[in-house]
Amino acid sequence: MPHKRTTRLIAALTLGVALTACTGNTPQNQGGGNQGGVRVANDEPGKKVVIGFSAPAADHGWMAAISNAAKAEAGKYSDVELRAVEGTNDVNLQISQVETFINDKVDAIVLLPFDGAALTPVALKAMKAGITVINVDRQFDSPFAARSTVLGDNYGMGVSAGTYVCERLKGKTDAVVAEIAGIDSLPLTQDRSKGFAEALAGCGLKVSNRVAAEFTVESGEKAAANLLQAARRIDAIWNHDDDQGVGVTAAIKNSGRSEFFMVGGAGSANVMREIKADNGPHKATVIYPSTQGADGIRLARLAVQNKSLGDLVEVEVPRQVQLYAPVVTKDNVDRYLPTAFES
């Protein structure tokens, strides 16, 4: 029977190789960096900078993109050595990762904490050790814990989405506007909803139906299905998050409804492709940049090398950089697609 056994072995090996090949999920092109490859004086190699990077587990597309974009950005600079430890949602472990960076005497730490408050003590410790800490997205609760902070604009997302809905529904005062929020108890969700409501109020509209999902595809499908049951007629929907938006779109397709347009949130590549092709409910999305980590890497490098921020007059790297939440439509989608994240 050796022959049969060999055949089996070959079959098993082939299957193994095939399966391994199937795990390949690498996106073709991660954007980021100076658009159009413009080289500026700040990009000239300087003193070597060792940067430690830590973020929560990449359990959704946006978070995965944060780490990928940060790594890609660091790879562009010959004077940056990145020590990226992969994400964890266990604060105890993330603290020990930062402790390892401190032991290693890195020059800078770019930290997207799982929980800003919980990572504050160890960030303080790093700052005391003379390490430049750049805080990304989720803020520490002490101003001494970071040299500089990179933030998105949750309130601004709501404002941008609301303003766009107002523009499209101009004059329709009886329009039904629906909102599919993310995890409702999070401050960021409350900020987004507040901005949305206030922008709508500016043109005499209000949110007629509001449901909340949990940033996951499954929860988005469930919330949208309920929403579509509850509201017979809808003119516009704002969905806070494009990752859960995959589920929302599925529910809309299942219902066969098309009387409304939809605005997304965060800015995933597949929603942008849908906007570009104009073949789905999404007509726009508002961006919550997944390149914050990458910007954190750049700021860390500049701060350590004592450089200033390019086009500003100010000599030092700013204390806080808050990113804008632009509306992406068919007209400008090509500008944002390269830095969008794959969900």
Add this chain to the structure above:
Amino acid sequence: MSEDTAAVAARERTPVVKDNGRGISALLASPAGRNTGLVVALVLLCLGGVVTAGDRFADVDNLLTILRLAAVIGVVSVGMTFVITGGGIDLSVGAIVALSSVWATTLATQGIANDTHWIVIVFTALVVGGACGLVNGTLIAYGRVVAFIATLASLAAARGLAEIISNRKTQIVNVPGFAAFFDASVLGVPVLVVIFAVVAAAGWVLLNRTTFGRRTFAVGGNPEAARLAGIDVRRHTVWLYTLLGLCCGLAAVMLIARTTTGSATHGGLYELDAIAAVVIGGTLLSGGRGTIAGTVFGVLIFTTLSNVFTLNNLSISAQAVAKGAIIVVAVLLQQRLARRSGA
């Protein structure tokens, strides 16, 4: 190291002559031998660390980083060793840690602590943890609910309660003296590590040198025989779960100290980490055989693994795969040894 009745009985049944020609397996099957295997595994891991990370691994600061990371989960694992040795299982430990951390850091608790002493926080966490364990134990022993189901219910309920109490917000501790006490070091050893060492030593004495310990082995090995021998099996079971609950409360205090926060997200998946550490340590999941020393080695193996992976920029995902492989190998080895020593 551990007085382990099952193995002792097995050795007594097996004539010494039978060991002829399998000296090594006999050695490995003895309690000391099982720990030898763990020590070898730990040494191999450390060698791996030294080879791949050199001075960055073999450094006092790095050793302390590993030990601090091990301390919190280590305390939970010592408690878990008692419950598993006693023939039970507890899936709710992570949730109990979260609930204790939240309850001990509410504004009310902190208010009282501010007026009196920070020890109130410690006390509250221990009481909450102990009470949760008491509920688990009572449900299992007197309500005759299967341990797996009872603690699964507690897992859901305790974390839900933690979310309700904290309103899903992170609670920051501002009680003077609390953080200072736990951040301190005794002769260069961080207080958290000292606590872990004390708990492990106390656990070893309790399991191996007291009536309570002998009863635990008896209850786990054969509850019917234990009952006939005059042990109140149900009351003992309640004690075991309460003890684990207290350990969870203590772990919550340590986590609060490490993060200066209480949060409903603390202690995520600690149940799996603790059970894994206990099982690779050589404690039988079916009960009746348990070793505190093995558990401590189990915890150290996993945390050292985390550390080596962090130092080498390897992903958490790859680490999870390695963890899984270690558990499978350890259990396969255990089964083998159990079969041989029983032959």
